Each structure stands twice: as structure tokens, then as C-alpha cells.
Amino acid sequence: xxxxxxxxxxxxxxxxxxxxxLLITLAVVYFGTRSLIKTNSLNEQFKACxxxxxxxxxxxxxFLLDDLNSAEFYKNRKSTNTVRSINLLDSALFTVEEVxxxxxxxxxxxxxxxxxxxxxxxxxxxxxxxxxxxYLDLGFKDWGMIGNxxxxxxxIEKMEINxxxxxxxxxxxxxxxxxxxxxxxxxxxxxxxxxxxxxxxLTTYLSSKNTLTEQDMRNVRASLAAYQFGMHKxxxxxxxxxxGGVAGLMKSVNDIQExxxxxxxxxxxxxxxxxxxxxxxxxxxxxxxxxxQSIILSWFVFRFSNVLMxxxxxxxxxxxxxxxxxxxxxxxxxxxxxxxxxxxxxxxLSDVNAxxxxxxxxxxxxxxxxxxxxxxxxxxxxxxxxxxxxxxNQFQKVQELEYKRNWVTNGMAKFAQLLRDKFDAESxxxxxxxxxxxxxxxxxxxTFILLRDLYEGKEQLELVALYAYDKKRYDERKFSLETGLLxxxxxxxxxxxxxxxxxxxxNITSGMGGARPSCLxxxxxxxxxxxxxxxxISSFKTFDEYQIQFLENISEIIASSIADMNTSRVVIQLNExxxxxxxxxxxxxxxxxxxxxx
Numbered sequence: 001x002x003x004x005x006x007x008x009x010x011x012x013x014x015x016x017x018x019x020x021x022l023l024i025t026l027a028v029v030y031f032g033t034r035s036l037i038k039t040n041s042l043n044e045q046f047k048a049c050x051x052x053x054x055x056x057x058x059x060x061x062x063f064l065l066d067d068l069n070s071a072e073f074y075k076n077r078k079s080t081n082t083v084r085s086i087n088l089l090d091s092a093l094f095t096v097e098e099v100x101x102x103x104x105x106x107x108x109x110x111x112x113x114x115x116x117x118x119x120x121x122x123x124x125x126x127x128x129x130x131x132x133x134x135y136l137d138l139g140f141k142d143w144g145m146i147g148n149x150x151x152x153x154x155x156i157e158k159m160e161i162n163x164x165x166x167x168x169x170x171x172x173x174x175x176x177x178x179x180x181x182x183x184x185x186x187x188x189x190x191x192x193x194x195x196x197x198x199x200x201x202l203t204t205y206l207s208s209k210n211t212l213t214e215q216d217m218r219n220v221r222a223s224l225a226a227y228q229f230g231m232h233k234x235x236x237x238x239x240x241x242x243x244g245g246v247a248g249l250m251k252s253v254n255d256i257q258e259x260x261x262x263x264x265x266x267x268x269x270x271x272x273x274x275x276x277x278x279x280x281x282x283x284x285x286x287x288x289x290x291x292x293q294s295i296i297l298s299w300f301v302f303r304f305s306n307v308l309m310x311x312x313x314x315x316x317x318x319x320x321x322x323x324x325x326x327x328x329x330x331x332x333x334x335x336x337x338x339x340x341x342x343x344x345x346x347x348x349l350s351d352v353n354a355x356x357x358x359x360x361x362x363x364x365x366x367x368x369x370x371x372x373x374x375x376x377x378x379x380x381x382x383x384x385x386x387x388x389x390x391x392x393n394q395f396q397k398v399q400e401l402e403y404k405r406n407w408v409t410n411g412m413a414k415f416a417q418l419l420r421d422k423f424d425a426e427s428x429x430x431x432x433x434x435x436x437x438x439x440x441x442x443x444x445x446x447t448f449i450l451l452r453d454l455y456e457g458k459e460q461l462e463l464v465a466l467y468a469y470d471k472k473r474y475d476e477r478k479f480s481l482e483t484g485l486l487x488x489x490x491x492x493x494x495x496x497x498x499x500x501x502x503x504x505x506x507n508i509t510s511g512m513g514g515a516r517p518s519c520l521x522x523x524x525x526x527x528x529x530x531x532x533x534x535x536x537i538s539s540f541k542t543f544d545e546y547q548i549q550f551l552e553n554i555s556e557i558i559a560s561s562i563a564d565m566n567t568s569r570v571v572i573q574l575n576e577x578x579x580x581x582x583x584x585x586x587x588x589x590x591x592x593x594x595x596x597x598x
Contacts, residue, residue, distance in 0.1 A: 149230030
């Protein structure tokens with residue numbers, strides 16, 4: 001029954017794939033036909049573009065024939081011909097761009113030719129516009145450079161001086177010949193006529209019948225020079241424009257027009273001739289693809305069914321071993337060699353197995369109390385690893401809190417016993433207490449300083465014990481109550497903890513020399529609002545908050561013990577004095593009794 005279902009599944013799969021392939025092929029034929037229809041419309045668009053371009057060329061030629069000799073063109077700086085010519089070129093550019101986009105959609109290699117055509121049209125538009133502006137600069141009659149030049153000549157004509165009118169008319173004739181024909185010989189003849197006119201003026205000025213003043217001579221020569229300069233500027237602009245269309249801008253525009261016209265004609269003919277070939281090629285291609293895909297699909301379905309079954313069987317065995325916790329090393333190698341299609345899946349399953357092993361090892365070590373164990377770096381960012389690491393961190397915090405609590409509890413018990421210890425000398429009690437304090441908090445050195453009463457209510461700080469200090473520092477064993485850190489603690493009656501110890505305050509000495517400590521704590525010994533002394537401790541290691549709190553607590557207990565010692569000392573002293581007084585009373589009674597008997 002299972003076999004029949006498998007065969008039915010294969011047949012259904014094959015039928016579905018073939019049906020889908022047929023639909024895909026029909027879709028390709030449909031869209032190919034649509035593309036062909038679009039390609040056929042390109043020819044019409046090319047014809048429209050050619051018509052638009054031809055009209056633009058006609059308007060440009062009308063501009064050259066009519067507008068250059070019309071004052072309206074120079075007055076308005078544009079004409080109907082120039083506006084229409086440029087607008088038609090813009091329309092041609094738009095049409096070319098639309099055709100290019102369609103060719104791009106059809107992956108038509110002729111789209112590159114349209115890029116060239118668009119470049120030609122843009123260049124033509126730019127060159128025509130530039131040529132029009134140059135003609136505006138050149139001018140006509142009273143406009144532009146020509147108008148400016150003619151104005152200089154008119155200025156000379158209007159001067160009320162005695163000059164050779166024939167020479168001036170010769171100048172004007174050469175000017176007009178040059179403007180009409182644009183030949184350089186008329187410019188040379190113009191320059192020669194200028195020299196001759198200027199010489200004639202100079203001769204007239206130097207003659208005995210001279211009626212010209214020096215100022216008149218300067219004015220006419222200046223106007224003549226301006227007239228000649230304007231004529232040369234016009235000649236230079238004639239070179240740029242290229243009178244006659246054999247050079248300059250005119251030649252450039254003519255060449256681009258011919259190239260554009262030729263490119264448009266070639267593209268139109270190419271599109272027309274390729275439509276039929278394109279249709280035949282599409283039909284042959286579609287039929288070939290359909291046949292080849294049918295053969296490949298049939299072979300693929302046959303092979304796929306066998307391969308798929310093997311891979312599913314392999315994955316099932318792989319998963320069974322993974323669930324059972326058995327070794328999957330051989331299967332991993334087999335997945336790379338024989339079943340490479342599922343190698344990624346087996347690799348992921350292997351990675352999951354490795355993650356579980358790493359999690360098991362980590363959790364086992366943590367459960368054994370190894371809270372400092374590190375997770376495998378390869379998997380320490382995984383969600384399971386993050387949860388386990390978070391659990392370990394919580395264990396660390398609990399252990400740390402437990403350690404601090406035990407440390408404080410044991411310390412309080414230890415110092416309670418130390419405070420009860422008896423010694424022959426009071427200094428030994430302070431030395432023992434200081435030494436054990438330094439050792440328990442793992443500090444480096446310290447001092448025990450008591451507050452002594454002097455006379456008339458005055459007090460003084462006196463060193464009673466030190467540990468690991470250079471004793472030269474404490475030769476006098478007395479300290480001021482007004483200055484320094486000790487004086488500050490005495491006045492404020494509050495603990496002082498600093499980690500930036502002054503360089504000149506204290507050094508920790510050792511066999512290797514001296515070094516500045518990392519921190520310094522000065523604790524006032526206060527009990528019942530009365531200060532009994534100061535405990536100073538310095539260390540290479542900074543103290544944690546719980547250690548500082550512990551030192552504050554024992555400083556109060558030490559102060560209480562010192563207060564009790566002082567009270568006991570006073571009681572003992574009073575008892576001794578009372579005993580002495582009793583002995584004295586007995587002696588007096590004995591003397592009195594003897595006197596009575598005698």
C-alpha cells in the first residue's frame with residue numbers, strides 16, 4: 001500500500017510539474033508575442049522621430065535664411081524659428097528615450113545605438129543653441145558687435161573736423177564686403193585703409209592749413225582705434241561661427257545633422273527588416289526550450305524520487321542516533337561524502353548535539369560547585385548558554401554573599417575573643433589586636449593611636465602600637481590634633497577612606513624598599529559619643545564595602561573595650577587607694593590604743 005502511494009505521489013508530482021512547465025512555456029510565448037508587437041510599434045515611432053527631426057532642421061534653416069537679417073530676432077533675442085527648432089529637438093529626444101526604454105525592456109542590443117542617437121541629438125541641440133547665441137553676439141545693423149562697430153564709424157562721420165571722406169567711405173566699403181563675404185582679404189584691406197586714413201589725418205594735422213586741435217586728433221584716433229578693434233572682434237566671431245558652413249560652429253552643426261539623419265535612417269531600416277526575423281527566432285527558441293525542458297524534467301523526476309528517498313532514510317537514522325545519544329561521527333562523514341545534499345541539515349544537527357554536550361558539561365561542573373568554570377567559547381552566545389551562564393552567575397553571587405557573611409561573622413567572633421585576651425602589659429594587648437586586624441583584612445601596615453587626657457581638659461594623640469611601619473616616622477609618638485588626616489578624623493569624628501593617598505603621607509616598607517599604598521582607612525574609636533583613639537590601616541589592595549563596614553563595626557567594639565579597660569583601671573586605682581586608707585586608719589587606731597593604755 002505504501003509503494004502504491006509512493007508511485008501515485010511520483011506520478012502526481014510529474015503531472016503537476018509538466019502542467020506547470022506547459023503553463024510557463026505558454027506564458028513565455030504570450031509575453032514574447034507582446035514583445036514582438038511592441039517591437040513592431042518601434043518602426044512607427046522611428047518614423048515619427050524622423051519627421052520631428054526633419055521639421056526641426058527646416059526651422060533651423062529658416063532661422064539662418066530669414067532671422068539673421070531681421071531686427072526682431074536681435075531685439076527679442078529669439079524667434080519663432082529658433083523656439084520651434086529647439087522644442088522639436090526636445091520632442092525628438094523624448095521620443096528616442098521612450099524607444100530606448102522599450103528596447104531595454106526587450107533586451108534589444110540596438111538600445112545602445114539609441115544611446116548614441118540621443119547623444120547626437122543632445123549635442124546638436126547644444127551646438128544649435130550655442131550658434132544662435134553667437135549670432136546674437138555678432139548682431140546685425142545696430143545690434144550686437146556689428147552695431148557697436150558701426151556706432152564707432154558713425155561717431156567718426158559725425159565729427160565736425162576736416163577729414164578725407166573718400167578714405168572713410170573706402171573703410172566702410174571694405175567693412176561691408178567683409179560682412180557680406182567673410183573673406184580675410186577684405187579685413188586686410190580694411191586695416192590698410194585704417195592706416196592710410198590715420199596717416200592722412202596726421203598729415204592734415206601737421207600742415208600749415210591745419211584746423212584740427214590736439215583734442216580733436218585724439219578723439220578721432222581713439223574712435224578709429226575702437227572702430228578697428230570692433231571690426232577685428234567681429235572677424236574673430238566670424239571665425240568661430242564659420243561663415244559659409246565650411247568651418248567653425250556652422251560646420252560642426254552641419255556634420256552633427258548629417259550624422260543624426262544617417263543614424264535615424266539606419267535604425268529605421270534595421271527595425272523594419274528585423275521584425276520578421278525576430279518573430280521566427282522567438283518561435284524556434286520557445287519550441288526548443290519547451291522540448292529540452294520536458295526531457296530534463298522527466299529525467300529529473302525519475303532521479304529525484306530515488307535520491308529523495310535515500311536522503312530521508314539517512315536523516316531518519318541520523319535523528320534516531322541523535323535522540324538515543326549514540327555517536328554520530330560516522331554519519332557526519334557519510335553526509336559529507338555520500339549525502340552532500342543533506343550535509344547542511346546534518347551539520348546543523350551535529351551542531352545542536354555539540355551545544356547540548358557543552359551545556360551538559362557546563363551544568364555538571366556548576367552543580368559540582370565549580371562556579372568559576374567557563375562556557376565553551378564556540379557556543380557561549382547561544383540562548384541556552386546564556387541562560388546557563390546566568391544561572392552560574394547567580395550561584396557566584398550567592399557564594400560571594402555567603403563568603404562575605406561568613407567572613408564578617410567569623411571576624412566578629414575572632415575579635416570578640418581577642419578583646420577578652422589578657423596580657424601582662426597593656427601595650428601587648430594593643431599590639432596583638434592591631435596585628436590580628438591587619439592580618440584579617442589582608443592589609444599591609446597600621447597604627448593604634450590613643451587619645452590621652454593631659455591637664456586642664458587638653459588632649460593629645462599618642463601612638464601605642466604599630467605594625468610593619470618604619471619606626472623612625474613615629475620617634476616622637478605624639479600627633480597634633482589640629483593638622484593632618486589624623487587631626488581631621490579627630491575633629492569630624494568620622495571614618496576617612498581614601499584611595500588617592502598623598503605621596504608624602506605614608507609608604508609601605510618591605511625588603512625591596514618603600515611604595516605608596518593603594519588605599520588608607522582611618523577609623524575613630526568612638527563609644528557612647530566619646531572618642532578613645534584612632535585606628536589607621538594602609539594597604540596595597542583597596543577594601544570592599546563589606547570590609548570597610550566590618551572595620552567600622554570592630555572599631556566601635558574596640559572603643560567599648562578600651563572604655564571598659566579605662567573604667568576597670570579607675571576602679572582598681574580607687575580600690576588601691578581605699579586599701580591604703582584602710583591601712584592608714586588601722587595604723588592610727590593602733591597608735592591611739594597604745595597611747596590610751598599608757
